[in-house]
Amino acid sequence: xxxxxxxxxxxxxxxxxxxxxxxxxxxxxxxxxxxxxxxxxxxxxxxxxxxxxxxxxxxxxxxxxxxxxxxxxxxxxxxxxxxxxxxxxxxxxxxxxxxxxxxxxxxxxxxxxxxxxxxxxxxxxxxxxxxxxxxxxxxxxxxxxxxxxxxxxxxxxxxxxxxxxxxxxxxxxxxxxxx
Amino acid sequence: xxxxxxxxxxxxxxxxxxxxxxxxxxxxxxxxxxxxxxxxxxxxxxxxxxxxxxxxxxxxxxxxxxxxxxxxxxxxxxxxxxxxxxxxxxxxxxxxxxxxxxxxxxxxxxxxxxxxxxxxxxxxxxxxxxxxxxxxxxxxxxxxxxxxxxxxxxxxxxxxxxxxxxxxxxxxxxxxxxxxxxxxxxxxxxxxxxxxxxxxxxxxxxxxxxxxxxxxxxxxxxxxxxxxxxxxxxxxxxxxxxxxxxxxxxxxxxxxxxxxxxxxxxxxxxxxxxxxxxxxxxxxxxxxxxxxxxxxxxxxxxxxxxxxxxxxxxxxxxxxxxxxxxxxxxxxxxxxxxxxxxxxxxxxxxxxxxxxxxxxxxxxxxxxxxxxxxxxxxxxxxxxxxxxxxxxxxxxxxxxxxxxxxxxxxxxxxxxxxxxxxxxxxxxxxxxxxxxxxx
Numbered sequence: 001x002x003x004x005x006x007x008x009x010x011x012x013x014x015x016x017x018x019x020x021x022x023x024x025x026x027x028x029x030x031x032x033x034x035x036x037x038x039x040x041x042x043x044x045x046x047x048x049x050x051x052x053x054x055x056x057x058x059x060x061x062x063x064x065x066x067x068x069x070x071x072x073x074x075x076x077x078x079x080x081x082x083x084x085x086x087x088x089x090x091x092x093x094x095x096x097x098x099x100x101x102x103x104x105x106x107x108x109x110x111x112x113x114x115x116x117x118x119x120x121x122x123x124x125x126x127x128x129x130x131x132x133x134x135x136x137x138x139x140x141x142x143x144x145x146x147x148x149x150x151x152x153x154x155x156x157x158x159x160x161x162x163x164x165x166x167x168x169x170x171x172x173x174x175x176x177x178x179x
Numbered sequence: 180x181x182x183x184x185x186x187x188x189x190x191x192x193x194x195x196x197x198x199x200x201x202x203x204x205x206x207x208x209x210x211x212x213x214x215x216x217x218x219x220x221x222x223x224x225x226x227x228x229x230x231x232x233x234x235x236x237x238x239x240x241x242x243x244x245x246x247x248x249x250x251x252x253x254x255x256x257x258x259x260x261x262x263x264x265x266x267x268x269x270x271x272x273x274x275x276x277x278x279x280x281x282x283x284x285x286x287x288x289x290x291x292x293x294x295x296x297x298x299x300x301x302x303x304x305x306x307x308x309x310x311x312x313x314x315x316x317x318x319x320x321x322x323x324x325x326x327x328x329x330x331x332x333x334x335x336x337x338x339x340x341x342x343x344x345x346x347x348x349x350x351x352x353x354x355x356x357x358x359x360x361x362x363x364x365x366x367x368x369x370x371x372x373x374x375x376x377x378x379x380x381x382x383x384x385x386x387x388x389x390x391x392x393x394x395x396x397x398x399x400x401x402x403x404x405x406x407x408x409x410x411x412x413x414x415x416x417x418x419x420x421x422x423x424x425x426x427x428x429x430x431x432x433x434x435x436x437x438x439x440x441x442x443x444x445x446x447x448x449x450x451x452x453x454x455x456x457x458x459x460x461x462x463x464x465x466x467x468x469x470x471x472x473x474x475x476x477x478x479x480x481x482x483x484x485x486x487x488x489x490x491x492x493x494x495x496x497x498x499x500x501x502x503x504x505x506x507x508x509x510x511x512x513x514x515x516x517x518x519x520x521x522x523x524x525x526x527x528x529x530x531x532x533x534x535x536x537x538x539x540x541x542x543x544x545x546x547x548x549x550x551x552x553x554x555x556x557x558x559x560x561x562x563x564x565x566x567x568x569x570x571x572x573x574x575x576x577x578x579x580x581x582x583x584x585x586x587x588x589x590x591x592x593x594x595x596x597x598x599x600x601x602x603x604x605x606x607x608x609x610x611x612x613x614x615x616x617x618x
Binding site for chain 2: 084094107167179
């Protein structure tokens with residue numbers, strides 16, 4: 001038999017012998033429990049999968065934003081040092097040009113992206129220091145500033161995925177065969 | 180130059196294209212000579228030679244050998260270009276100095292790097308990779324456990340989707356190949372095939388997507404098709420023979436040969452197997468492109484066929500007429516480079532460059548073309564072809580399809596758009612000065 005034709009899987013299967021549970025079971029990966037995984041799993045999906053309990057409103061978000069976000073993003077999210085911290089409000093039509101600044105209002109497909117990113121990455125120098133309620137409130141604040149929800153709307157695991165983002169259906173996948 | 184062999188009866192090669200491009204087989208050990216010779220030989224004078232003195236480094240014992248060697252002090256200018264040297268609260272880029280490098284492997288210290296939340300200082304003893312979601316058996320791995328697998332090695336380029344973005348400008352920026360094209364590099368990567376780990380976890384056959392997440396300050400995450408995982412994805416733990424550089428993902432990263440750099444998630448801590456993409460921040464905003472007319476591309480993935488001339492290029496100049504080697508890099512996220520054509524007259528005529536082997540798929544291929552500069556203006560270009568039948572687009576074709584920036588581009592550090600893969604043109608004037616032009 002040519003050595004070149006031996007696949008990694010068959011090498012492993014041979015190495016493990018007939019007593020192994022399966023050809024792929026190397027014993028090198030440590031099995032995880034459901035509670036282990038829960039601690040890891042912060043990814044929120046567009047359909048709302050994995051959104052945590054909790055809620056917030058724009059009014060609550062405004063206060064948190066002033067304390068924890070405005071140093072970079074400017075008062076009331078109007079923008080900080082250009083061009084690194086642009087305003088989080090509004091946006092030009094994408095027909096203006098291929099270099100139109102991409103914003104929440106003119107670009108994002110799902111409001112869940114805001115929640116997910118703020119929770120995983122913000123504030124920039126203190127990531128994952130916000131409570132889930134704070135993240136809901138900040139998400140509500142930013143959405144309300146963009147008039148994508150009402151000022152009094154409560155954002156939670158049920159309402160956030162239902163926010164309709166203007167640019168949602170404007171995307172093309174260039175290589176659908178690669179899925 | 181006296182060692183050039185001029186064998187009697189050796190085939191004489193013609194010029195390959197106008198303006199001094201010489202057949203690619205010349206000077207590559209083929210023993211072939213060039214019609215008309217290469218250049219007037221340096222004149223030999225009858226003056227008495229000066230006495231030959233041994234150089235200082237030849238008459239004294241050298242330095243003590245260091246445990247880890249670094250480049251010669253005379254190479255101090257061979258550095259990456261930094262976009263955020265003071266570590267402000269924003270993205271940092273380090274661009275590879277292609278105009279100062281040869282071959283195809285980017286030295287680890289000069290591999291490009293982009294970090295959206297600083298470079299994490301990860302202790303591998305405290306780093307874990309978990310695979311969970313639509314799998315039968317969620318698993319956790321460490322650098323130590325991954326190192327026990329039979330590892331595989333491959334060469335691959337990694338390119339930021341925003342590499343070459345300054346070339347969306349309506350006017351060509353006068354800047355180096357490093358600033359234009361420095362967000363792509365090429366290395367030999369060693370690691371565990373992702374498919375091996377997914378099989379071991381028992382992936383649900385209906386799963387379509389993975390979300391890969393890093394352990395950096397942003398927990399940066401990107402959605403990746405399962406199809407790519409089973410094509411050629413790797414969990415890389417070595418880069419050119421040593422463990423990954425901190426800026427390139429230490430202690431482990433996802434390697435997706437030919438796909439947008441940002442998808443090759445560094446500091447990899449988690450892979451979730453799911454049935455839908457996550458629409459993470461980076462795939463929602465930064466790594467998505469606006470097209471002329473306002474439609475947008477999302478989940479573009481592929482870095483398409485491309486090449487650029489690294490030597491000669493902006494920032495250098497030709498000192499005198501005579502022989503030069505036009506040299507550069509070609510690569511394609513689709514497969515292997517099969518041909519690179521070079522022009523010295525702005526695309527009016529093209530000659531085929533020599534390719535330095537071995538040619539790996541989804542990796543840098545260096546091309547080289549002997550050129551006799553006659554002291555007249557010239558415009559140097561390269562155009563790459565891959566084994567999927569893809570051809571690097573001419574600028575007019577590219578602009579017609581993808582458009583140009585509407586606002587002035589004043590610095591190469593901005594990203595008017597992404598996925599630029601058209602041709603780079605260097606104009607040489609009669610003084611030997613080199614400018615960046617669109618041609």
